[in-house]
Amino acid sequence: MSDDGGPAPIIQVTDVVKLYDDGLVRALDGVTMSAARGEFLAVTGPSGCGKSTLLQLIAALDRPTSGSIVVEGRDLREAGNDTYRRTGIGLVFQLHNLLPNLTALQNIEVAMFSNGRSHGEQRARARELLAAVGLGAKEKVTPPRLSGGERQRLAIARALANRPPILLADEPTGSLDSAAVDRVLELFREIREREGLTLLLVTHDAHVASTADRIVYMRDGKIVAAPEADVPAAAR
Ligand SMILES: Nc1ncnc2c1ncn2[C@@H]1O[C@H](COP(=O)(O)OP(=O)(O)OP(=O)(O)O)[C@@H](O)[C@H]1O
Numbered sequence: 001m002s003d004d005g006g007p008a009p010i011i012q013v014t015d016v017v018k019l020y021d022d023g024l025v026r027a028l029d030g031v032t033m034s035a036a037r038g039e040f041l042a043v044t045g046p047s048g049c050g051k052s053t054l055l056q057l058i059a060a061l062d063r064p065t066s067g068s069i070v071v072e073g074r075d076l077r078e079a080g081n082d083t084y085r086r087t088g089i090g091l092v093f094q095l096h097n098l099l100p101n102l103t104a105l106q107n108i109e110v111a112m113f114s115n116g117r118s119h120g121e122q123r124a125r126a127r128e129l130l131a132a133v134g135l136g137a138k139e140k141v142t143p144p145r146l147s148g149g150e151r152q153r154l155a156i157a158r159a160l161a162n163r164p165p166i167l168l169a170d171e172p173t174g175s176l177d178s179a180a181v182d183r184v185l186e187l188f189r190e191i192r193e194r195e196g197l198t199l200l201l202v203t204h205d206a207h208v209a210s211t212a213d214r215i216v217y218m219r220d221g222k223i224v225a226a227p228e229a230d231v232p233a234a235a236r
């Protein structure tokens with residue numbers, strides 16, 4: 001149970017500090033935040049305020065300098081991070097890390113490698129996700145021959161392949177036109193309804209943020225209560 005008597009959060013970040021360059025850069029400066037199971041949180045704030053750093057730490061790609069991160073009741077300092085990264089979370093990065101020599105379909109299948117499903121099931125899942133992000137006709141195309149927005153949608157499909165309980169996404173809709181944004185938001189909505197996905201999404205897009213259950217504003221490595229009065233979140 002949490003302090004307010006509600007259910008324990010699925011993600012609890014407490015007093016997290018992250019220093020880079022021997023402490024010259026204070027990327028995160030005492031961040032405390034949480035996400036409830038099934039919640040859709042939008043994280044927003046100016047460039048360099050620490051959004052990607054926060055996501056990387058929750059993804060266990062790096063460790064905090066101090067403070068704790070507990071996901072599904074497990075302290076990431078003690079968790080087996082390989083399994084966690086493979087099945088506990090889906091990740092969409094700012095740079096997509098797609099494999100350039102594999103087709104769109106294979107890029108999704110490779111994320112399911114060793115997930116215990118048959119190849120037929122993996123292929124069916126990959127096709128279902130490609131269709132859901134509007135890339136059904138592109139399954140044989142390799143990432144270098146996809147547009148920026150298509151790559152972004154492929155990265156989203158790949159992140160969802162193993163039905164992770166949590167999706168961490170860094171600007172997943174940045175290169176998409178409004179129709180593609182709506183398609184991705186609709187996909188997220190469906191998966192949240194069907195599977196109770198918890199979604200933590202970094203975005204500068206006010207429309208995307210407005211569809212979240214809650215918006216977390218960051219500034220200079222800290223969570224702040226509200227956006228700066230003089231700069232609307234949409235303009236950053
Ligand atoms: N590996 C690193 N080494 C040193 N400094 C870093 C490193 N990664 C990030 N930083 C610094 O930490 C701060 C926070 O960076 P971060 O990438 O989290 O910002 P951001 O909010 O995601 O910005 P953007 O909106 O531009 O993506 C910045 O000052 C950045 O220069």
Ligand SMILES: [Mg+2]
Pocket residue numbers: 051052053094170
């Ligand atoms: Mg970033």
